[in-house]
Amino acid sequence: MPHRSSGCAFGGLALLYNCPRTATVKATSDSQVWGASGTAFKQMLQHNATKHQAETLKFLDSTSIFEGLTKKQKIGLAEATFSEVFEDKARVVTAGDLQTAIYFVKKGELKEFSGGSVKSTGEFVDGSEVRRLGQNECVGEAQLVSKEPFNNTIVSQGRSELLCVSVAELKVILGEDLGAVLERNVIQQGLKNCPLISQFTAGQRTELLKYVQVKDFDAGAEVEIGARFVVVLEGSLSGKIKDKDVKLGRRDYLEDEALLHPSTSSEKKSLVAGEQGARVAIVTSDNLASALKGLGASAEDASDFTRKMLLAKKVHIFRHLSEEQTKRVVESFDTKKYSKGDTVIKQGEPGTSFFVIASGELEVFIKDQAGEEKRVRSMAKNSYIGERALLFHEPRTATVKVISQDAELWAIEKATFEKIIAGNMQQQLMNRIRLQDTNFGLKDLIQVKVIGAGAAGVVRLVEHNFTRTRYALKRVKKVDGEVPEEVQRECSLLKDIDHPFIMTQVNTFETKKSVYILTELITGGELHGAIREIPTVLGRAQAQFYTGSLVIVLEVPKFMRLRYRDLKPENVMLDAQGYLKLIDFGIAKKLPDGESKTFTMIGTPHYMAPEVMRGHGYGTEVDLWSMGVMLFEFVCGYLPFADDLDDPTEVCTAVLKDTLQFPSSYKDANGKTLMKGLLTRQPRKRLGSGLGGWEDVRGAEYFLHGHAGGSLFDKLLGRELQPPWVPKGETYCDPEELDVSLSSPLRAPFSAGTTSHKKFLVASCS
16 A cells, blocks of 8 residues: 655545545554645635636637637636646647647747757757747647648747647537637627527528628628628628618628618618728528528518517517417418507407507507596507407407507407417416416415425415415525525526426515415426336337426526526426426526536435536536436436435445446437437536537437427427326325424425435535
8 A cells, every 4th residue: 555755645536526535544653634624625626716717718708719709618618728837948839740739828928930950858949930929829720720730830938828728629619610610600699689580490590501601802892782691700891871881890790671671672782891801701682582481481571570570579478389389370460450540459348369569559548437538558569469368258458549640560360379379388378377467465365275395395275365376385484584595596596587397486475484485386296206107117209208398498598597406307397288397496506697607516416417526616517417317217217327326425426437328128329329418427528518509409319200290399389299197187295294284384394295215405425
């Protein structure tokens, strides 16, 4: 066994990887040892990691080569960088070397030489100095594009510190061709910002990229008049559009307004390249027409369709439709024209139509008890009325009249809407629109029964004493007069999220001693219990249903800076139809702007990503890992790591080190590929964390199989698929297990209804 003497260190690996000690250390003589506690060690790691990433991001932001990268890509690069120190006259690269890394001067100075030779001692001599490279300058940029060896030798002038990124890591993060990646990023960002093109899905925008032409223009050269969309990749453009001076620099874009407003198409437009020329991405009129035709539209219809889609997505009930359903609703809008003084809807009449104001102005009147009409408000272009009329048989609550000279409205009738949106989806919309009514207090709720309890509090089923709408009401006791921090965090997160597969928070109420959280009532029980009702492991279609639903949840914009951190079957419930509802945001965390990592070791070890355990910081990739664990459990019937272990330390060790192995009975090659991608231990290489983001996950072959007639994800959003398990009645916890009554105080915390054998929450795993 090794003998440790003065100056030796030990024990770092156990702290670094949160694993058990691998040896016993005994003093063989009187000794003094300096030590750092695990807490202090981890705090130091967190401080260093945060500081390193902040400094590296600031540095990358200052380098022009990476100017076209997204924030996420820069964060990926920052995590892949390492510092290397070169002493005076040390060679950084030698002429003839193939590129293995790209270098940035962080401190010091480099000299570049042509010719010369390397002596047997390693010293470089007789070269002719070509140039000097100072802070922020780059070595290897040209080789990334040309893929040729270095022509010259570069030597450190004095002591210098370089920031390095290996070519292999660059390929993982950015793809094979960096130049092409940077250009594509700039083009895609421009397309996403366009009023017209932003209405298409990410997949459709990718198709549109095929119609983009990249052209170089000399100084003063005119960009062709037929350009419908331009984005400047290098250089600048200037000119006049609609008698306004326009200047476009790098990454600026312009969408020809003739597309959105055809009446302006005859106006003269002129854009010319600046003094340094310009490299420009262009979509011509003809190319756009071809692209739109391929996407089922035409250039003539594009303006109208785009505006309708933009407006439709502002309507509460339309926001929860699938892309295909939204498109069909928009295509069913009928144009109606009115004159000044015309009545559009009348108070008291049955509501059967929904209207969007395309042009003109309307005014809303309500009759008082004396029968007199009183003006309530006016409504201008892009406003809408009659949302509830598409779902409920209710009389109009107001009269709406035209007050402008004329008005044009887009309308859809209830009968037409019901043909497009029927069955499960229609019921879902009705439930969600009922939850919009929050104008009531705690005293308006009738307590029915206890349906659950957890660490935070007791959950009761309650009913509104007038509308009879049912809710779940969780009571949490205050601690020293304050609402617990985790409860505040959960409420803050949920109030900003409106998603059909996430539990809806309706309202919160506060008393002197407690806070009450009112949410939608979820009646189908836990997914954990449901999958155990299915007699075999899940088939592909069944696993697609649940995993695809999780993809839809995790990729929503509100989640982009959110780490859920405890994704597991017990935290997913089913609604009455059998569709998913993600609950329990108690340990979820939204990162502030400027931060990309969090360090708290928290979650359920069997579902916890390795980087959470290592303590170096982690991002949203942790939820991708957990989703991979769930998919494995769905299709294989057990957990991929530590299925037979209970001890948290042993579980952590298995997650960090064990090999991913599939049972011999599982033959689905596409499923294996997907799970291997999600269960990749290096976060940067994990499926979904790369350049394509969630599109890489959506595009996995596993999700494409069996859905040739349309996207799995669109069918899930549209509630067009039969769930693997449809709840039989309503499922709640057994009240006898809870030992609480309607008037009882909060009881000791425990996990309601959880029958899982090895799934536990930890704040530490060391």
